[in-house]
Structures are given as C-alpha cells and as structure tokens.
Amino acid sequence: MTLLKKGTAVLAAGFMAMSLAACSSNSSSGNASEKKEVAPVEKEGDKTVVRFWHAMGGDTQKVLGDIVQDYNESQEKYEIKAEFQGTYEESLTKFRSTKTSKTAPALVQSSEITTKYMIDSGKITPVQEWMDKDNYDTSQLEEAITNYYTVDDKMYSMPFNSSTPVLIYNKDAFKEAGLDPEKAPRTYSELQKAAKALTKKEGNSTKQYGFSMLNYGWFFEELLATQGGLYVDQENGREGTAEKAKFQGKEGERVFNLLNDMNKEGSLGNYGTNWDDIRAAFQSKQVAMYLDSSAGVRNTIDTADFNVGVAYIPHPDEVDSEGVIIGGASLWMTNMVSDETQQGAWDFMKYLATKEVQAKWHTGTGYSSINPDAYEEELVKEQYKKYPQLQVTVEQLQSTKKSPATQGALITVLPESREAIVKALESMYEGKDPKQALKEAAEATERAMKLSNRTAQK
Amino acid sequence: MKEIRSKKFIFYTLLIISALVIFFPIFYAISVSFMSEGDVRARKLWPSDFTFSNYGSAFEQMPLLHYLKNSFIVSSVVMIGQLILSSLAAYTFAFLQFKGRNVLFFIFISTMLIPWEATMIPNFLMVQGLGWTNSYAGLTIPFFATAFGIFLLRQHFLTVPYELREASLIEGLGHFGFLTRVVVPYCKTSFITLGVYSFLTTWNMYLWPLLVTSDDSARTVQIGMKQLRSQEMATDWGGVMAGATIIVIPTLILLFLGQKQLQQGLTKGAIK
Numbered sequence: 001m002t003l004l005k006k007g008t009a010v011l012a013a014g015f016m017a018m019s020l021a022a023c024s025s026n027s028s029s030g031n032a033s034e035k036k037e038v039a040p041v042e043k044e045g046d047k048t049v050v051r052f053w054h055a056m057g058g059d060t061q062k063v064l065g066d067i068v069q070d071y072n073e074s075q076e077k078y079e080i081k082a083e084f085q086g087t088y089e090e091s092l093t094k095f096r097s098t099k100t101s102k103t104a105p106a107l108v109q110s111s112e113i114t115t116k117y118m119i120d121s122g123k124i125t126p127v128q129e130w131m132d133k134d135n136y137d138t139s140q141l142e143e144a145i146t147n148y149y150t151v152d153d154k155m156y157s158m159p160f161n162s163s164t165p166v167l168i169y170n171k172d173a174f175k176e177a178g179l180d181p182e183k184a185p186r187t188y189s190e191l192q193k194a195a196k197a198l199t200k201k202e203g204n205s206t207k208q209y210g211f212s213m214l215n216y217g218w219f220f221e222e223l224l225a226t227q228g229g230l231y232v233d234q235e236n237g238r239e240g241t242a243e244k245a246k247f248q249g250k251e252g253e254r255v256f257n258l259l260n261d262m263n264k265e266g267s268l269g270n271y272g273t274n275w276d277d278i279r280a281a282f283q284s285k286q287v288a289m290y291l292d293s294s295a296g297v298r299n300t301i302d303t304a305d306f307n308v309g310v311a312y313i314p315h316p317d318e319v320d321s322e323g324v325i326i327g328g329a330s331l332w333m334t335n336m337v338s339d340e341t342q343q344g345a346w347d348f349m350k351y352l353a354t355k356e357v358q359a360k361w362h363t364g365t366g367y368s369s370i371n372p373d374a375y376e377e378e379l380v381k382e383q384y385k386k387y388p389q390l391q392v393t394v395e396q397l398q399s400t401k402k403s404p405a406t407q408g409a410l411i412t413v414l415p416e417s418r419e420a421i422v423k424a425l426e427s428m429y430e431g432k433d434p435k436q437a438l439k440e441a442a443e444a445t446e447r448a449m450k451l452s453n454r455t456a457q458k
Numbered sequence: 459m460k461e462i463r464s465k466k467f468i469f470y471t472l473l474i475i476s477a478l479v480i481f482f483p484i485f486y487a488i489s490v491s492f493m494s495e496g497d498v499r500a501r502k503l504w505p506s507d508f509t510f511s512n513y514g515s516a517f518e519q520m521p522l523l524h525y526l527k528n529s530f531i532v533s534s535v536v537m538i539g540q541l542i543l544s545s546l547a548a549y550t551f552a553f554l555q556f557k558g559r560n561v562l563f564f565i566f567i568s569t570m571l572i573p574w575e576a577t578m579i580p581n582f583l584m585v586q587g588l589g590w591t592n593s594y595a596g597l598t599i600p601f602f603a604t605a606f607g608i609f610l611l612r613q614h615f616l617t618v619p620y621e622l623r624e625a626s627l628i629e630g631l632g633h634f635g636f637l638t639r640v641v642v643p644y645c646k647t648s649f650i651t652l653g654v655y656s657f658l659t660t661w662n663m664y665l666w667p668l669l670v671t672s673d674d675s676a677r678t679v680q681i682g683m684k685q686l687r688s689q690e691m692a693t694d695w696g697g698v699m700a701g702a703t704i705i706v707i708p709t710l711i712l713l714f715l716g717q718k719q720l721q722q723g724l725t726k727g728a729i730k
Contacts, residue, residue, distance in 0.1 A: 053672065058688030058697075062519065083673050084685050090668060097582055103592055103672050276693055283499035303499050 038338045039104045047072075047079040050337075050344040052107040054082055055091045055329070056161070059299075063364035071351050078344035088114070088329065089415075095334075096121065104336040106345040109160060111329045112148060113414040116237070118332050119156055120412070120456065125335045128155045130346040141353060142372050144400045145326050147407050151238065157330040158349045161367040163295040164324045164397050165222045167314065171307035173198055173208065173288040184289075184311030186321075188258050191289075191314045195267040198288040209269030211262060212290040214278045215425050217418025218327055219291050220247075220255060221409070226315050227251045228322045231409035231417075232449070238404055241453055242411050248442035254316045256425075256434035263429055270429055273422060293327065294393035295366040301387055310389035312396045323400025325408040328367060366390070368397055412456075413448040420444035484706075491699035498695045512696035513704070519686060519697065522704065525679040528594075530708070532667075532678055533660040535598040540656045541649060544607030549637050551608065552615035553623065563612070570605045575665070582669050596670040597678070601660065607652050614648040615641060650719035658709055679705045 042049040056064050061084065068082045085091035088111040095108050110118055118124055131138060138146060138155060145159045171181035177197045185191040195210025213219050221231060229251025232242035262268035269287045271278040279296065281287045283304055291313060292300065301308045315321040331352075333345050351357060358369040359377035374380060375394060384391050400406050411417070424441035428434050490498055491512050493505040516522060551563045581600055590596030618641055626636045642649065664680045671677045683705065686698045713720075 051672070056688075057685045058519075058693055060688055061685060081673065084681075085672065086668050086681070086684055094669060094672070097579060097586075097669075099586060101586065101589070101591065105672070276695070280499055280501060284501050303495050305496060305500075 037100050039100050039102055039336055039341075041338050041340050042102060044079050047077060048340055048344050050078050050080050050107065050341055050348060051103065051105040052080050052082045052109075052331075052345075052348070053085045053091055053095065053105040054109040055085060055088045055111075056109070057084065060161070060365050063361060066364075067352070067357055067360065070357075071348060074351075075347075078347060080344075080348050092117070095123070098336075100336045105334055106337040106341045107348070108332045108334060109329050110157070110332055112327055112408070113418075115149065115151070115156065115330075116410050116412045119151065123334055123336060124156070125333045125342065126154055126156045127158050127331075127333055127346070127349065130333070130342070130349075131155060134346070134350075136350070140373065141370050142368070142397070143402070144323070144397050144406075145368065145370050147402055148326050149330055151410065157332045158353065159326075159330045159370045160328070160352060161295070161361075161365065162326045162328040162370060162397075163293045163367050164326055164393060165219055165291050165313050166294050166297060166393055166396065167289060167311045168282065168292045168297065168300060169289040169309045169311065170282070170285065170304075171309045173285065173306070174309070177288075181307070181309060184309055185314060186312065187317045188254070188314055189317050192258070192262060192265075192267075195262055195289065196265060199265075199267040201266070206266060206269070208285060209281075209287045210267035210289060212269040212271055212278055212281065212287045213259065214275060214291065215270070215273045215422050216275075217414075217421040220252075220421050220425070221418075222291075222313060222324055223255045223315075224251050225325045225405045225408070226313055226321050226323060227254065227319050228403060228405045230405055232411055232445075235404040236407060237410035238407060241456075242409070243446075243449060243453065245417075245442040245445045245449075247445075248438045252438055253435060256428060256438050258316075259425065260428055260434045294368065294397075295328070297390060297393060298366045298387060301389060308389065310392045312392070322403060323406050324396060325406055326368070326397065366393075368394060372398070411449060412452050413445065416448040417441075417445040420448075487699045488703050490695055491703045493696050495694065495696060509696075512694075512700035515694070515697045516686065516701040516704065520682040520701075521674060522679070522682060522701065524674065525677055525682040526705070526708075528676055529661055529678040529680075529705075532594060532597045532676075533657045535594065536601045536660040537653050537657045539598060539602040540604050540607050541653055543602050544604060544611050544652060545637065545642070545649070547603075547608045548611035548615050549633070549641065551612045552618075553633070553636075566605050567609055570609070578665065578669070585670055591670050592673055592676055594676055597667055597676060600666075601656075604656070607656065610652055611645065611648055614645045618644055647719045647722045650716055651722075654712055654716040654720050657712060661709055 042051075052068070054061075054064065064082060068080050072079055083105070085094055088109075091108070092110055092114055095105070095110070098104060108124075119126075130136070141159070142162075145162045146155060149155055149157050149159055167184060169184055174181040174194075177194075179194055179197060185194045191211065198208065198210035199206060200208040224231060224247055229249060230236050230246040233244040233246055234240040234242045236242070259268060263270070269281060271281050271287070275293075275296070278287070278290055279292070279300065282290055282300070285306070297310055312321060313324065331349060333342060333349075335342075337345075352361075353371050355369075355371045355373040355377055358371040358374035359379045361367060362369040362374055363379055363383045369375060369380075420441040423444075424437040427440075428437040486503070489504060492508045492510070493502065493512075494507070494509055497505055547566075551559065551566075585591060585596045585600065588596075590599075622640055622644070623636065626640055631639065661678075662680065663678070664684070667676075667678045668681050668684075671681070683698065683701050686701050687693045
C-alpha cells in the first residue's frame, strides 16, 4: 500500500511538471473550438467507438458497466467503451500526457477540483457547444450541481457523479447516552454537547469518541461554505484569477476552533486521512458521529449492525446554513477525436442525464441524481422507503442557496491547498494554536497559487 | 551441552515470533478474503462464517484470468529479455578488454541512482510516439536494460577463473560459446536470482502498466486489483483480498522454487 501511495505522489509530481510544460507551450489554450489534428474515427462493425475513461472502481464500476451496456444495446450507432484508468489523480495524469492517437478517449471523467485544470488544458471541448447545437435544455438538470461546473455562464463539463457531505450518526448510541436519536445536532454547540455526552471513557482510554471528521480538505471546504465563507478571493475564483486565500478568516477560524475544542475535551477521535479507517471506526462503534460523503451512506447503513441516522452538516450557532458544495466528478469531452465521435459522446451524455438512468445510478451508488425528475421515479421511491436516510442527502443539496461560496472555489492548486489544510489540522491536533495553523495553511496555498498563476501567464 | 540447547531454544523462539509477525499480514489478508462485509468492518480476526462469495465477486468484477495471462506473458518476456541483455553486457564488462571499459561501466551503474519514476514521463512519451500503447511491447521493452542485472552478473562473472577461459580458448570456443557453455552454467545461481527478481518486480508493477494501457487488451493483474477498490465509497475489502490472494499464488510458487538460489545469488553478488 505504501508503494501505491508513493506512486501516487510521484505521479502527482510528474503531473505538476507536465502541466507546467503544457502551460508554457500552448498559451492559446482557451480557444478550444479551433480545430486541430484529431484521431480517426474508430469503427466496430457499423458502430462508432467512443472511448470513455473513468475512475470508478469497486461497486460503482459494476453499476456504470450495466448502464453502458444498456446504452450500447439501446441504439445502433455508437459503441461506448468504458475503460478504467485508476484513481482520479492517475487518470488525470494519463489524460494530461496523452496525445491524439487512435486510443485517445472521447470522454474523460475528472473530479470536481480539477475543473480549472481541465478548462486550461486545451484538450477539451466545452460541453456547452454541443448543448447549443442540440438546443439542450439545461434547466432540467439539478441547479445546485450545474452551478459548480458553470464558469462564465458556460457549462464546461457534464456533471455525472455528485456527492455531498453529511453527518452520519449511531442512533443506538444516541439512545444509550440519553439523546433523542431523531434529532441530530445542527449547530456547533449542539454538536459539541452531543459529542461530550456520547464520549465513553474507561480509565485512561476512550472507548467511544463522540465525533470525528476525516482529515481531508474537502470537509473543511464544506464547513466553510455552509457558513457562506469564501475559500479564495475574486468570489472564489469565479470572477477572475484568485490570488489570495480567504479561508483563514473568521469562518475558517470557527471550524478550527470547534475541532480544537473538541479535541481538547477528548470527544474528537482522529482516524487520519483514509476513508476506510474512519468508516471502520464507526462500524466498530468507536465513533458515534462522523462526517462522510453522501455516496457512502447506503453502504454504511447496510453494513452497520445498529441504526444509522443521517443529518445535515453542522453550522455555527451565529450563522444560518447556506448549504453545501457538491463533490464528485463530471464528464469532459475531449477535442482529440472527430466530430462524429464527439457526437456519440454527447449522445451518451444525454442518455446518462435522463431520469431513468439517473434513478438507476442514484439508487445503485448513492451519488446524487443530476436530474431532479429522477427522484420521482418508482425505483427511487421504493429505495427511500427502505432507506429514508438517503432523502436527507437530497434535501440538503436542494436547499442549498446559490452563492459563490456554495459554488465552490475555482483554483488550479486545490489539491495542494487541501494538502496544506490536512497538515494544519494535524499540527493543531498535536497542540498548535488553531489560528497559527490556519495561517500557515493559507500561506502555503497562496504560495502555490502565485507559482501557478505565474506559469499560466507565460 | 545444556547451554547449547538453551541457546537454540531462545534462538528458535525468536525466529518463530518474527516469522509470525511477518506472516501476519498475509494470514490476515487470506482470512479477510473469506469474511462477510460486516466481519471486515467490525475488524474481526477470523471470519464468523466462511464465505467464498468474495472470490466469486473478484472474478466477476474483472477479467481476472485474462489479466493473469497478460501478467504472466509480460513478466516472462521481461525476465527473458533482462537475462539475455544483462548477460551479454555483463560479459563485455567482465571479459573483454577495451579502452574506457571501467568508465562505461560506472556510467551504467550510476543510472541506478536515478529512480525510474523520474524517467517515467519521458519514457511514456516515447512509447506513445512509437505507438506501443496497449501492447506487450510497451510493457516489456523499456525494462530490458537493467543496471542492477548487469552489475549482479558482472560481479559473479569476475569470479570465473581465468584458467577456464584459457581452457576454452584451447578447445576453440569463441566468446559466445564460452558464455553459453562455461559462464552460464558456472553462474547459474546468479541467473536464477536475476530471473526470479525481475519476474517478481514486473509482476508487481503498477504505475507503468496503468500508464501505457488504456483498455483491457494488455492490462496486467495489478490494475485489476485497483479496480476492486472504490473511490469515495466504502471498499469491498473481502473482494480485494480475495483478488490479492489469487494473484499472490504465482509469486509464492516462484519464491518457494527459487528461494535457495535467490539467497545464494544475492549474497554472492553482494559479499564478493
């Protein structure tokens, strides 16, 4: 496993080097519609082959595979080839170094934080172009999701698998601690109180922690956005190129202070940076409440041998919740393939966005539907009867207020910034002053932004 | 007498303990491969009831046999390629006299200092330019030249007594005959070491195969493993471990067969 980790780090480094080279070599990248050399149309029988690179492993791969198969059987013109390319990072590295060739992908799935990277890569065709050609009505899609992928009023990619953060808690533990299992904490003070009540100690060791949060930058961004706090300046980088970090302001401080207080009280469990670890801790009742991605909810309910509750993420007492930023990934159309292949890719995107397919995807994986009509489908309704908790994730997303904060930050260096946040949280758990830790993370982010902006200008 | 026995006792106790410690992850992986998902999450050490469904899902989720075949082909080709190229190069450095030989040799050796990851992207661009993506050629040929292999074999070749060379000259053997008939049998252990070593490293390779293959035609088994892991969602560890258990079997067989030679070969090269 360490080898894998090392590998990813190396990949990331290589990827950085590549992107620097890419930035300096094609400065006219914004002009994506200008035709360049494309791969020849690949045929399989009479069908045009559309290669689709994705990063969906495990159970999600099965669901995706079924959908692709259904599509291929439903029509005669295109054959989608779903090809797994490793994690989002690995797949992105590959995409960045791929040149036009006969195996070039027409569709690439890339995670939300790479949005700006992809736009600047010069290798994609904004999906808006096809929407305009086809008079596609984007209002049928979930606005809270499309907001993220809309830059300068243009949809650059088609959202596909979208997830949001939720608070997951152990209802049985709530009962045991004398709390109302139907009423999850909403504000920081409620959360803190509940966490204290849920913490069970035996001598010097803690048998059950009240609360835990995966040490992952995404959750910090969410806790910030739900207060309406901006991550970077220029309206989160959506009005222009961001140059300053804004997350170290009072909103960010509130998040850090909350975690710091709970850590000092001993009600916060720290399970590092691995999703599987924190979930295992919850399953084995070492943690009573934690933040998770909505995509993991159903699986958690299925495997837990106690009652599981799902709630909105907490917000400070003094401000109202503004909602959440969506996470997950979207589909990008590359300009390395011919018009005909692009047409096929677009047709498949449209198919994916239909309510029937979205219903299947939503129930099969736990990702939110990008088409709100899907929630009216029988399939979804049935599942909600079985898992009423899943509805919470949808409600939270739909009640999100549209603002630059909940649209999410648009910067190329988000991966580096997340890394800085992780470090800051770690050093705070070890005793560093929260304000100082936050300040260092902001400085690291600004350094990375400065470097990236400078290379982009060349 | 008694002292020796008690010494032995302590010695073996320590050995057993360290063997257990080292074996534990493998044991646990195999144990997890038989567990239900609930057991895995509850961090059980032993499955509460044995299930083979994980093996079923591992086979179902990826073309495991196809991947195993690819891995086997790629690993074997790299092994054979490395053995041939390294022995030829090592022979040159050990037996032929020419100007700048040592300099050249040290330049070769110095490439060991550069981690291959550093050259990965340029390599990839070259392979892509040659149109070798998604082919066995792209997976194998970049690994034929190995400084480690040349070094290992050269060190062993140097121990071949010069008298053997003289004798073979009298017998009328040329360079190639001397290499295949005398040097190779004499240095058998080093060849086996290098063979096993290169087979295993190629078998375990992940990044490179991931980069140069984008569809299933030439993909190796390690990428298949990665496919079993989910992103963002909970991973089905039972299935992952079932897959791992299956793909570790060929490596284990190879290790058991080559263990003795492997030990001998590695120490010979190092201690000389």
